[in-house]
Each structure stands twice: as C-alpha cells, then as structure tokens.
Amino acid sequence: MEIYVDSTIITALLFIGFLFTLIMIGSYGYTHKRDLTLNMFFLAKCCQILAVSLMVFRGDIPDVLSIWLANIVLYAGTSLEVAVLVNLQGYLRPKMRLIYIYVTTAGIMGFSILFIFYNTESDRIAYYSFLTAILLLPVCLVGFKSSSLLMKVVSLLYGVGVIFSIVRGMAAFFVPIQSFTLYNPGVLQLVVLLSFYVLSNLMNLAFLLLMKEKVDRELVVLANYDDLTGALNRRSFTQHAEHILRQSAKKQAVVSYLLLDVDHFKTINDTHGHVAGDQVLRDLSQTIQGMLDKGDLYGRYGGDEFGILLSEKNEEEADRFAAGLCNTLNRGKPGSVPFHISMGILTVRPTDNMKMEALYAACDTALYEAKSNGRNGFQRASRSI
Structure with a gap:
C-alpha cells in the first residue's frame, strides 16, 4: 500500500506548532521584556515560522524565496535556539557568542554560494544537513556536563537530531534524490516530516521546562542566599x-x-x-x-x-x-x-x-x-x- 502525505499538510502543522509556541512565549515575555534568553528564543521561533511559511509555497513562489531564504532563515533560527539552550546552562560566554556568530555567518555564506553556483538538491541537502549536525552538537556536550536530568534528556533528543542530520547528509550522495527529497510523496517523506514535527514540538516543550527549571533555581538562590554578599541568609x-x-x-x-x-x-x-x-x-x-x-x-x-x-x-x-x-x-x-x-x-x-x-x-x-x-x-x- 502506498503511503502518501502531502508535505504541505505537515509543514502547515509545523507552522501552527511554532505559531502557538510563539504566542505563549510572547504572552509570557510581555511582562519579562528584559529576559535575554526569552527574547532569543522568541526570535528563533519567528525565524522558524518565516522559514516554514516560505517552504509551504515552494513551487508557487521563486526558489530564491522558498529554498534560499527559507533555509538561511531556518538555519539562523536553529542557531538562536541552540544558543538559548547553551545559555540556560550558563555556557554562553562572550567567546562562545562570537563562535556562534561566526559559524552562523559562515554557514549562511556557504549555502548562498552553493545555491548560486552548485544549485543541485543533493548538494544542498548534504551541505545543510552536515552544517546542522555541527550546530546541534554543543547542546549534546553541554547537556552531558549539566547536573540537570532534564537537560540530559534534551541533549539526547538533540543527539538524535545530530545523527539524523549526518545520515540525511550522507544519504543525499547515495540515495536517488527523487526518493530522498521531502517534497516527493512516500514512506521516507512521511517518516522524516513526522520526525521533524515531533522533535520540533518536543524542543518547544523542553525549552519551557528548562525555563521553569531556571526560575526554580533562581528562587532557591533568592530564598537561601543574601543578595548583597552571596552568603547564606x-x-x-x-x-x-x-x-x-x-x-x-x-x-x-x-x-x-x-x-x-x-x-x-x-x-x-x-x-x-x-x-x-x-x-x-x-x-x-x-x-x-x-x-x-x-x-x-x-x-x-x-x-x-x-x-x-x-x-x-x-x-x-x-x-x-x-x-x-x-x-x-x-x-x-x-x-x-x-x-x-x-x-x-x-x-x-x-x-x-x-x-x-x-x-x-x-x-x-x-x-x-x-x-x-x-x-x-x-x-x-x-x-x-
């Protein structure tokens, strides 16, 4: 039996999931406007919503929008999301921020050059997949160093994302592209899109739980320590x-x-x-x-x-x-x-x-x-x- 799921349907579901997350974060952030972590995550969701919106109309709008702009915006959003999770664990120091800026900028420039001079789908998929795996890797490393069980679980989920990205990148060279593209109906498309949908929503939930964990830690500090000297009260x-x-x-x-x-x-x-x-x-x-x-x-x-x-x-x-x-x-x-x-x-x-x-x-x-x-x-x- 042939399994067919229109990619537009799942992409639209992704859009709805990101949109609801954006609404919740925006409502909470309205009274916490100075929270840098929250603002970064809000911006990441905005980037992801824009990228998914452009992907929905692939074929109906120019490729420069549905492929080039959509991918670089999605990459920027992923970079921000990773930076947020690293920041929640206290590792996003000035040097680390510069590294993220350089990696994100280099990744966008590389994809742009690929789109202009080597615009084949297999090359784009391989490049973007390997780049995403590199981008997600710090969350795995930070998660295993963290004392938080929740962060360790999040690092495992991102580890799945790293493995999936590497496998997808390698497969782009060996699997016929008409079978591998996400816009071609079939079992592979269904598995990939559903996996992406589930992982994306799990990451949204993980962020909210990690934010709550951060607030709980801050409340413990406020309840037990003197804010002037850092001594126990x-x-x-x-x-x-x-x-x-x-x-x-x-x-x-x-x-x-x-x-x-x-x-x-x-x-x-x-x-x-x-x-x-x-x-x-x-x-x-x-x-x-x-x-x-x-x-x-x-x-x-x-x-x-x-x-x-x-x-x-x-x-x-x-x-x-x-x-x-x-x-x-x-x-x-x-x-x-x-x-x-x-x-x-x-x-x-x-x-x-x-x-x-x-x-x-x-x-x-x-x-x-x-x-x-x-x-x-x-x-x-x-x-x-």
Whole structure:
C-alpha cells in the first residue's frame, strides 16, 4: 500500500506548532521584556515560522524565496535556539557568542554560494544537513556536563537530531534524490516530516521546562542566599548548621562556631557612605569564602553580622582561622575602605539535642567581650552552654 502525505499538510502543522509556541512565549515575555534568553528564543521561533511559511509555497513562489531564504532563515533560527539552550546552562560566554556568530555567518555564506553556483538538491541537502549536525552538537556536550536530568534528556533528543542530520547528509550522495527529497510523496517523506514535527514540538516543550527549571533555581538562590554578599541568609545558615551539628554528634566530632561583625560599621557608613559600607560587606564575605574548607559554612545574620561554622576544626585550628582572617582584613585592599572585625568563638563536641541558638548566645557574649578588649580580635566563649 502506498503511503502518501502531502508535505504541505505537515509543514502547515509545523507552522501552527511554532505559531502557538510563539504566542505563549510572547504572552509570557510581555511582562519579562528584559529576559535575554526569552527574547532569543522568541526570535528563533519567528525565524522558524518565516522559514516554514516560505517552504509551504515552494513551487508557487521563486526558489530564491522558498529554498534560499527559507533555509538561511531556518538555519539562523536553529542557531538562536541552540544558543538559548547553551545559555540556560550558563555556557554562553562572550567567546562562545562570537563562535556562534561566526559559524552562523559562515554557514549562511556557504549555502548562498552553493545555491548560486552548485544549485543541485543533493548538494544542498548534504551541505545543510552536515552544517546542522555541527550546530546541534554543543547542546549534546553541554547537556552531558549539566547536573540537570532534564537537560540530559534534551541533549539526547538533540543527539538524535545530530545523527539524523549526518545520515540525511550522507544519504543525499547515495540515495536517488527523487526518493530522498521531502517534497516527493512516500514512506521516507512521511517518516522524516513526522520526525521533524515531533522533535520540533518536543524542543518547544523542553525549552519551557528548562525555563521553569531556571526560575526554580533562581528562587532557591533568592530564598537561601543574601543578595548583597552571596552568603547564606540566617534561616538557611541555621538549617544547614544544625544538620552539621547532628552529623558531628553522630561522629563525635568537634565543630567551631564564629560570630563576628565589623567594628564601627555605622561610622564607616556615616563617613564614606552606604555604597562604601556595602563594599566592605562584600569584601568581608569574599575574604571569608576564600578561606573556608569543604564542609564549612558561613552566613549573614543581618547588617554587618556574620556566622561561620568550621566543621571538624578544634580550638587551635579555629583560633588560627580567626587570626588569619583578622590579619588578611588588616592588610586591606588597595583603594578600599580599611576595616577590621571582632569575633566570638566557641569550639564544642555537639550533642544530639544541641541547637544553634545556644552557640549563638554564647558567642554573642564573647563577641562583646572582644569589643570591650579593644576590638580587632577575637574572644573565646565559655564552654558551658
């Protein structure tokens, strides 16, 4: 039985699928106009809709529109879509952007030269297919590096696209072109067009899910981290610290807790301004972060007050850490506002029911003792908590 599906029907279905995606993205993007990723994907869908629209009228409009313009616009749209997926994983850095621009430009120029001087369908199919495989490959590589299961699935789907493009490009040299062209009715046409239709819609869905995943990650950061310093906020720091206390209690390991604030921080704000005060907090946070070992925590309680939990650090190690922090801050950074800190320190072997509130209260008292002793130093808290 001969299977016949008019290519115009499936192409029209592709157009409808792209159009609905464009409408949804446009509706969402109306209130998120500054989202570069969303704008790039919206532009990619616009390119794909234009390309498919031109392909629908192949034979009724000049080849320069239905073949040349349609293919280069579709290629540009695919390039943008790939760039979007790479950007969602944080890999679209300036150098990578330039590479995409060069590859896309070179691909369009190459197809244009082919269309003008070697305008045979087999050559066009082979060239475009191999070029598409190269373009899709970065998504596969980024996907396998990603910790996101969804992105790994997306990379597999794009891997199918890479394999399909390579096979199609090679087949263009060996399979009679009248059997291979997408505009010739038959089983091959049906399989290729339906595969393209399904993959295109899966990619649209994948983008929406990846955008949701990105928003979820951003919400986690907003909920758990201080936006000025990048330190854990008080709630998140306490939760993570109490987990470490429970784990240390099981292992009968010691922990050291440091509570600190910036000496005369109000004076810094009043003298140099709040912008300078914010920079002091960022410099302090950056210095602390650079000194922590794996398993250590630090968080901002509010204002200029920070907490540090050193996992499995005894008194000597904690004192060495505190002294090193003070010395580093005293040296300061060229051009920055000089500042120093005071700290209260407590080293304990946690029990099963120990809470961070008890450590905080003990170190808070020690912190004020350090200030009474002249500031720019640390004071050990009582062991009885």
